Amino acid sequence: MRAPVCAALLWLLNDAATHQFSEQEMAxxxxxxxxxxxxAYNSYLDNAFPYDELRPLTCDGQDxxxxxxxxxxxxxxxxxxxxxxxEFHRVxxxxxxxxxxxxxVNASVFETNIRVVGGLLSAHxxxxxxxxxxxxxxxxxxxxxxxxxxxxxxxxxxxxTPTGMPYGTVNLLHGxxxxxxxxxxxxxVGTFILxxxxxxxxxxxxxxxxxxxxxxxALWKTRSDIGLVGNHIDILSKKWVAQDxxxxxxxxSYFEYLVKGAIMxxxxxxxxxxxxxxxxxxxxxxxxxxxxxxxxxKGTVSMPVFQSLEAFWPGLQSLLGNLDSAVRTFQNYxxxxxxxxxxxxxxxxxxxxxxxxxxGYPLRPELIESAMYLFRATGDHTYLQLGLDALESIExxxxxPCGYASVKDLRDHQLDNRMESFFLAETIKYLYLLFDxxxxxxxxxxxxxxxxxEGGDGGxxxxxxxxxxxxxxxxxxxxxxxxxxxxxxxxxxELRDILLSLSQPSSQSKPPPKQAEDSPPSQSDSIxxxxxxxxxxxxxxxxxxxxxxxxxxxxxxxxxxx
Ligand code: DMJ
Numbered sequence: 001m002r003a004p005v006c007a008a009l010l011w012l013l014n015d016a017a018t019h020q021f022s023e024q025e026m027a028x029x030x031x032x033x034x035x036x037x038x039x040a041y042n043s044y045l046d047n048a049f050p051y052d053e054l055r056p057l058t059c060d061g062q063d064x065x066x067x068x069x070x071x072x073x074x075x076x077x078x079x080x081x082x083x084x085x086x087e088f089h090r091v092x093x094x095x096x097x098x099x100x101x102x103x104x105v106n107a108s109v110f111e112t113n114i115r116v117v118g119g120l121l122s123a124h125x126x127x128x129x130x131x132x133x134x135x136x137x138x139x140x141x142x143x144x145x146x147x148x149x150x151x152x153x154x155x156x157x158x159x160x161t162p163t164g165m166p167y168g169t170v171n172l173l174h175g176x177x178x179x180x181x182x183x184x185x186x187x188x189v190g191t192f193i194l195x196x197x198x199x200x201x202x203x204x205x206x207x208x209x210x211x212x213x214x215x216x217x218a219l220w221k222t223r224s225d226i227g228l229v230g231n232h233i234d235i236l237s238k239k240w241v242a243q244d245x246x247x248x249x250x251x252x253s254y255f256e257y258l259v260k261g262a263i264m265x266x267x268x269x270x271x272x273x274x275x276x277x278x279x280x281x282x283x284x285x286x287x288x289x290x291x292x293x294x295x296x297x298k299g300t301v302s303m304p305v306f307q308s309l310e311a312f313w314p315g316l317q318s319l320l321g322n323l324d325s326a327v328r329t330f331q332n333y334x335x336x337x338x339x340x341x342x343x344x345x346x347x348x349x350x351x352x353x354x355x356x357x358x359x360g361y362p363l364r365p366e367l368i369e370s371a372m373y374l375f376r377a378t379g380d381h382t383y384l385q386l387g388l389d390a391l392e393s394i395e396x397x398x399x400x401p402c403g404y405a406s407v408k409d410l411r412d413h414q415l416d417n418r419m420e421s422f423f424l425a426e427t428i429k430y431l432y433l434l435f436d437x438x439x440x441x442x443x444x445x446x447x448x449x450x451x452x453x454e455g456g457d458g459g460x461x462x463x464x465x466x467x468x469x470x471x472x473x474x475x476x477x478x479x480x481x482x483x484x485x486x487x488x489x490x491x492x493x494e495l496r497d498i499l500l501s502l503s504q505p506s507s508q509s510k511p512p513p514k515q516a517e518d519s520p521p522s523q524s525d526s527i528x529x530x531x532x533x534x535x536x537x538x539x540x541x542x543x544x545x546x547x548x549x550x551x552x553x554x555x556x557x558x559x560x561x562x
Contacts, residue, residue: 019385020381036395050069052069053070053421066103069098073116074119075424076095076123078429085131092127101151101172104171106171107154107170113152114253119473121199121475122475139485140202140203140484152195155170156208159214163235165219166188166211182234183234183241184233185250186219188250189215190254191253192211192212192257194261196212202481203485218238226284228296229251245294249307252309255274255281256312284299289329304349305348308343313329315373318370323377327374330374333367334386340410341389343366344410345362360406361407362418368386369470384434397413400415403419406418455481455484466478
């Protein structure tokens with residue numbers, strides 16, 4: 001293979017001459033990133049809102065993943081990241097007034113979760129820092145939390161399957177269509193634990209976390225004898241329909257959520273699942289620090305391609321402490337970026353060129369995301385150079401009078417009439433955070449705006465002091481919030497037990513039956529607040545943030561030899 005050798009040489013040459021960015025230069029780049037954001041954001045508001053997305057060539061809007069002003073929900077926490085509290089407040093209220101999830105729309109369970117539920121949850125958790133007026137008991141209650149819960153509840157019917165693995169699409173009003181295909185991609189089964197666990201812990205309704213865990217465990221049981229999973233599975237028969245195993249499209253965020261779920265929830269089960277997969281991935285799919293696609297049962301190469309979605313992997317490796325490997329893989333991917341001024345969707349590794357019909361770059365964030373983690377871990381300014389390259393190439397190739405357009409073909413810079421919401425949610429956010437190493441979202445608590453906040457009843461719950469976990473749509477979640485409302489859940493359970501015992505004659509009162517391992521979770525056991533309901537302040541205050549929540553500081557959590 002030619003490409004890896006070239007990549008290593010280029011990297012060495014480049015490394016010798018790496019430009020060191022001064023604070024002044026970084027501040028100037030941050031301003032350019034802000035201008036990029038507002039060019040796209042204002043154009044969305046002026047020309048596309050309330051549609052889901054801006055069409056940057058025709059300068060109008062379209063619904064894509066639902067009909068819920070997706071770009072605005074997805075961009076909400078980026079406003080705070082850029083320091084625009086006023087607009088954050090305005091949009092948070094606007095969304096409460098205008099978005100309705102009670103609609104007859106078929107929506108992707110995966111996309112709605114990562115973009116809508118994730119975006120609202122993150123904004124809810126950051127609302128205090130944005131200076132919004134908070135309900136008593138926040139973060140265990142609040143309007144954005146209720147919206148997130150509302151959206152997530154619409155997804156639950158998809159999980160009511162004999163295996164617990166969800167359908168890929170659900171109608172937000174009517175549930176799963178009887179004609180819905182039972183074939184779901186792997187990421188579509190295993191990318192819920194961050195949002196659903198956070199939601200459960202904040203609302204006290206365990207239904208969400210149970211559904212996500214049940215799906216994860218079911219998926220785990222379907223791995224092949226050599227420890228790999230394929231790309232698409234029939235969630236009813238548990239048969240693998242597409243048997244290509246790799247780390248890119250259709251699978252990517254499943255692995256991401258095992259790692260981030262393990263970190264956020266301090267969950268060894270998730271970590272050991274990932275470690276077992278990682279052994280198989282390293283064994284069968286890794287060649288010269290590239291990751292290929294192989295047949296999940298035999299381990300034979302089925303597609304020697306790199307996909308742009310795979311570029312999240314070095315960042316994930318850095319979270320696990322596998323820095324050497326992360327850096328080498330990043331070098332390979334960055335060499336592709338330099339060849340084309342962007343990452344083509346597919347890149348043939350043996351040919352060192354794009355793959356037919358997959359030459360586009362829809363302004364994805366993954367390489368920039370990895371650069372952010374690797375800069376944080378190494379301090380190497382090469383990652384800033386990638387950031388600047390990315391900024392300049394997006395400005396040069398994708399900017400239109402009305403926003404930024406997906407690049408249809410990186411060879412001739414033809415554009416598509418689409419600006420995906422992840423451009424504002426992820427690409428720009430990671431770019432900004434790359435150039436702002438003391439931003440509070442990096443955690444650490446020693447530099448920059450590292451102040452923490454009090455939350456929960458009695459103000460005894462410490463938030464924002466121990467680092468954040470980004471969901472796969474770059475929505476930051478504060479692990480400390482998981483511990484704020486546990487007391488509420490206990491209160492609710494006690495209240496429920498009292499009410500139950502009062503409503504039943506003593507001879508009939510017995511504990512509720514334990515849910516069978518494979519039976520669908522109930523949707524009706526929530527006593528969380530509904531919109532408009534008033535909350536009585538509970539008697540007990542929540543515990544302070546445990547030390548373990550601080551483990552996510554700086555992103556480097558586990559070391560090579562753990
Ligand atoms: C985003 O919606 C998420 O990052 C997802 O995990 C993968 N695809 C896009 C960005 O490329």
